[in-house]
Amino acid sequence: MKPEEIFASYNCDTTHRVQAIFSSIFILQNRMQTAGEKLQTQISMKQWLLLAMTASCPEPRTLTNVGKLMGCSRQNIKKLALALEKKGFIRLRLGGNNSVCIELTEKAMGYSEEVGERHLQSLKLLFQDFSEDEIETLFRLYAKLYEGIERVEKYAEEIDK
Numbered sequence: 793m794k795p796e797e798i799f800a801s802y803n804c805d806t807t808h809r810v811q812a813i814f815s816s817i818f819i820l821q822n823r824m825q826t827a828g829e830k831l832q833t834q835i836s837m838k839q840w841l842l843l844a845m846t847a848s849c850p851e852p853r854t855l856t857n858v859g860k861l862m863g864c865s866r867q868n869i870k871k872l873a874l875a876l877e878k879k880g881f882i883r884l885r886l887g888g889n890n891s892v893c894i895e896l897t898e899k900a901m902g903y904s905e906e907v908g909e910r911h912l913q914s915l916k917l918l919f920q921d922f923s924e925d926e927i928e929t930l931f932r933l934y935a936k937l938y939e940g941i942e943r944v945e946k947y948a949e950e951i952d953k
Contacts, residue, residue, distance in 0.1 A: 795819070831914060832907050835879065842872045843881060843904070846894045854891040876900075 795816070802812035828837040835843075845861045846853055859869040873894055876882045881900040887893040919927060 828914070831910050834903065835876065835881065839872055839876050839881075842869065842876065842894075843896065843900055846882070846896055847904075852887050852891065853894045854887055855894065856891065858894060 799812055799816075802808040825837045828840070832840060841862060842858065845858050849858050849861055855866045855869045855873060859866050862869065870892070873882060873884060873892075877884055879899075881897055881903065883895040883897060885893050885895060922930070
């Protein structure tokens, strides 16, 4: 079944639409990861995201702080970071309070420049059917989705007690 057919079959009421949106978030993530890894073969998309989030993370760029930005545990970030360190894209160093900080290397900066045009072209292709107003609306809707995720996280914490 094609995605359009799935959406058509779920377009009967709000409950079904919400289910379709929820499942499509995971499907889109998988498809974007697969497509992205065809465009860049040196590192995985999750490793690329760690580099991007590290570059935009305010100091100190610790495993914990980058993990919060990415929505991942410190342990998952450490696993990604160790792989990137082996490849020479980052350096890990001890920070204050036994924290581990991430430093981007020249190799990471060079790689970012190398694949930058491919990433820009990918974004253009991904959003070419959207008007500026639709992009603005989608941006606002994603902000609401993040608020919803925070409520689900709090709910999960309450259940876990």
